[in-house]
Amino acid sequence: MTELRPLDLEPADRLLVLTGAGISVESGLRTFRGADGLWEGEPVEAVATPEGFDADPDRVWRFYSRLRGVVAGAEPNAAHAALAGCEAKLGDNFLLITQNVDGLHQRAGSRRVYELHGSLWRTRCARCDRAPFQDRSEPATTPECERCGGRLRPDIVWFGEAVDVEADYRTKQFIAAARRAEARLVFLAVGTSGAVWPASGFARLAAAFGARTWLANLDPADNDADFDHLVRGPATRTLPVLLG
Numbered sequence: 001m002t003e004l005r006p007l008d009l010e011p012a013d014r015l016l017v018l019t020g021a022g023i024s025v026e027s028g029l030r031t032f033r034g035a036d037g038l039w040e041g042e043p044v045e046a047v048a049t050p051e052g053f054d055a056d057p058d059r060v061w062r063f064y065s066r067l068r069g070v071v072a073g074a075e076p077n078a079a080h081a082a083l084a085g086c087e088a089k090l091g092d093n094f095l096l097i098t099q100n101v102d103g104l105h106q107r108a109g110s111r112r113v114y115e116l117h118g119s120l121w122r123t124r125c126a127r128c129d130r131a132p133f134q135d136r137s138e139p140a141t142t143p144e145c146e147r148c149g150g151r152l153r154p155d156i157v158w159f160g161e162a163v164d165v166e167a168d169y170r171t172k173q174f175i176a177a178a179r180r181a182e183a184r185l186v187f188l189a190v191g192t193s194g195a196v197w198p199a200s201g202f203a204r205l206a207a208a209f210g211a212r213t214w215l216a217n218l219d220p221a222d223n224d225a226d227f228d229h230l231v232r233g234p235a236t237r238t239l240p241v242l243l244g
Contacts, residue, residue: 002229022191065138076108079235084109114167122155185211194221
């Protein structure tokens, strides 16, 4: 275990951050997949898989509409604010990759954010190639695409689907660019389980390019061994210190 202390980042340093559901817990949002295989009381396979959507799209929309209502009532916490403040200092030398779909990073002021698992606040068509669009509605039945008449679905990566290609690409590009610039690279993961690919492999990838790797988690992660430094505690306590 590493003593909680500032990372002492210089303006020329590059900071790559990965966040998971744990960072939003102190905003009142639960990590949606529990040990019993339920998301907010619903079976994962029923509301978070393509097969579940095909079987009962209205059930899926009711679930995500309720979830949108819950998330809309949450506020960014001190950990989200610390990351936004660090980005303001580092500018393009900062990149945030999140596994979260809640949008709290953006609401806290973060702009250099890529969402691996999509966004609760976007909708896309399940049939045509219409671009995903911002959507804060809470439909109880499945809406139709105005372009092709197909069923609309939340723009969220469900189990069995590939993560956002752009987010994965930007992560690897950022790591490689730090190496080319001969800049000091720091990788910081926060509130992650270390169990979901490809995010679980980012620490090793960054380390292969010479990065110092930090994990700030309340609980141990499956990939603890991939990090140089482990810090335990709630994100609202650890991040203001690490990024201060």
